[in-house]
Amino acid sequence: MALSRTSLETAIHEKIRSSGLRLTMPRRAICSVLSAHEEEFLTTSEILSAVEMNGLAIDPSTVYRTLDDFAEIGLVHHIHLGSQPGQWHLTVDHDHQHLVCESCGRTTLVPTIEIEPLFEVLRRSYGFHASLHHFAILGTCADCEPSDGHPHG
Amino acid sequence: MALSRTSLETAIHEKIRSSGLRLTMPRRAICSVLSAHEEEFLTTSEILSAVEMNGLAIDPSTVYRTLDDFAEIGLVHHIHLGSQPGQWHLTVDHDHQHLVCESCGRTTLVPTIEIEPLFEVLRRSYGFHASLHHFAILGTCADCEPSDGHPHG
DNA sequence: GTCGCAGATGCAATACTTCGCAAAAACAAC
DNA sequence: GTTGTTTTTGCGAAGTATTGCATCTGCGAC
Ligand SMILES: [Mn+2]
Ligand SMILES: [Mn+2]
Ligand SMILES: [Zn+2]
Ligand SMILES: [Zn+2]
Numbered sequence: 001m002a003l004s005r006t007s008l009e010t011a012i013h014e015k016i017r018s019s020g021l022r023l024t025m026p027r028r029a030i031c032s033v034l035s036a037h038e039e040e041f042l043t044t045s046e047i048l049s050a051v052e053m054n055g056l057a058i059d060p061s062t063v064y065r066t067l068d069d070f071a072e073i074g075l076v077h078h079i080h081l082g083s084q085p086g087q088w089h090l091t092v093d094h095d096h097q098h099l100v101c102e103s104c105g106r107t108t109l110v111p112t113i114e115i116e117p118l119f120e121v122l123r124r125s126y127g128f129h130a131s132l133h134h135f136a137i138l139g140t141c142a143d144c145e146p147s148d149g150h151p152h153g
Numbered sequence: 154m155a156l157s158r159t160s161l162e163t164a165i166h167e168k169i170r171s172s173g174l175r176l177t178m179p180r181r182a183i184c185s186v187l188s189a190h191e192e193e194f195l196t197t198s199e200i201l202s203a204v205e206m207n208g209l210a211i212d213p214s215t216v217y218r219t220l221d222d223f224a225e226i227g228l229v230h231h232i233h234l235g236s237q238p239g240q241w242h243l244t245v246d247h248d249h250q251h252l253v254c255e256s257c258g259r260t261t262l263v264p265t266i267e268i269e270p271l272f273e274v275l276r277r278s279y280g281f282h283a284s285l286h287h288f289a290i291l292g293t294c295a296d297c298e299p300s301d302g303h304p305h306g
Numbered sequence: 307g308t309c310g311c312a313g314a315t316g317c318a319a320t321a322c323t324t325c326g327c328a329a330a331a332a333c334a335a336c
Numbered sequence: 337g338t339t340g341t342t343t344t345t346g347c348g349a350a351g352t353a354t355t356g357c358a359t360c361t362g363c364g365a366c
Contacts, residue, residue: 022332022343045322059346064323066344080233080288085322099281108279118271119290126261127295128252135233135288137272142280175313175362198352212316217353219314238352 009035012075012090019073026051026058030066034076034090041079041087081107081136097132101141108141162188165228165243172226179204179211183219187229187243194232194240234260234289250285254294261294 003011012031016023033042033050042050044063051058067088070076078086081100097115099108112132119130156164165184169176186195186203195203197216204211220241223229231239234253250268252261265285272283 024332024344026345060322061324061347062345069344099275099279099283101281102284108281110275110279114274114278118274119292121267121271122252122263122290122292125267126252126263127298128254128261128290128292129298130252130290130292131255134291137275137281137283138287139272139275139281139283145280145282173313177314177362179315213352214317214354215315222314 005035005038008038008092015073015075016070019075021069021073025056026062027066029054029056029058030063030070034088038090038093041081041089043085043087045085047088077133079134079136082138094133098136099141100136100138101144102138103140103144106141106143107136158188158191161191161245168226168228169223172228174222174226178209179215180219180223182207182209182211183216183223187241191243191246194234194242196238196240198238200241230286232287232289235291247286251289252294253289253291254297255291256293256297259294259296260289 009031012035013023013028016027016031021027029051030047032054033047037050044060044067047067048058048060048063051063067076067078071078074091076088077091077094078088079098080086081098082102082105095112096109097112099110100106101108115132119132122128122130162184165188166176166181169180169184174180182204183200185207186200190203197213197220200220201211201213201216204216220229220231224231227244229241230244230247231241232251233239234251235255235258248265249262250265252263253259254261268285272285275281275283
């Protein structure tokens with residue numbers, strides 16, 4: 001079962017401290033936003049806006065640096081859903097992959113466990129272990145693919 | 154068989170004209186560079202440098218806009234091999250996909266025809282037609298994956 | 307060839323991201 | 337609590353990408 005929001009934040013703070021990073025106001029502020037939006041993917045500017053809505057002021061450069069620092073300790077990562085800037089979220093419970101339709105923009109979530117077997121072939125043929133956490137899979141969804149028996153409307 | 158460089162450029166010019174775009178000096182200059190580096194993937198700044206080395210001067214914003222225009226008519230596209238800026242090339246003869254090792258940076262090319270069947274499952278389960286031309290597949294190569302019987306050295 | 311106009315360009319302004327550095331804060335030792 | 341060391345921050349500057357707009361140009365009509 002999922003952690004409550006406050007115990008999630010506590011666990012995050014633990015991880016920051018135990019990784020040798022200091023627990024500062026900007027880092028708390030960013031953690032708070034990420035915890036409150038656990039189901040979403042936020043851009044740096046969305047994170048910054050949310051921090052400001054909480055009545056706190058931090059510098060944009062601090063947001064960029066903090067996210068990079070958090071990524072280094074495995075606390076967060078970002079994905080690219082298209083040509084847009086990366087979108088960030090907590091790494092915990094991130095067990096799905098994104099199919100993004102280049103035509104209508106819709107995103108479909110697919111459990112990672114369904115995707116991983118596809119890449120088994122790459123492992124066998126090339127010894128290459130694909131990691132599926134950085135880029136979405138782009139393409140055309142059922143509704144937008146005219147020849148597929150799933151027409152729009 | 155591949156076209157010679159001059160007939161490749163002629164074919165490109167044809168495509169520009171027939172798509173309703175005008176054939177201007179900056180566009181010729183960029184086409185020339187792309188044709189001369191048909192086997193490579195160039196960033197916008199590499200393209201700009203190459204244009205300047207040919208004794209021509211165009212504005213950076215023109216490079217961005219031209220590449221976007223060319224992409225719209227299917228003449229070029231770009232890929233992201235990692236966190237770096239996108240890399241551009243002519244669309245003709247682009248029949249492979251990139252496996253990029255996040256550990257050592259090496260890129261392995263895989264024929265697209267080998268990869269497409271993997272995504273057949275997504276089509277059957279989700280009606281999603283994956284297009285494999287925008288993002289590289291990131292992961293760990295055989296040499297960098299310690300537990301795989303392909304140690305470094 | 308000239309003319310006219312839609313489309314393309316250069317330039318400046320803006321937006322977004324990264325970097326260097328001095329000041330400030332975290333935190334361990336006392 | 338105070339002190340000292342190291343990390344982190346905000347700020348300014350630099351680097352990179354995008355946008356608006358006046359000027360220029362490709363090219364079709366004549
Ligand atoms: Mn892109
Ligand atoms: Mn990225
Ligand atoms: Zn769609
Ligand atoms: Zn490697």
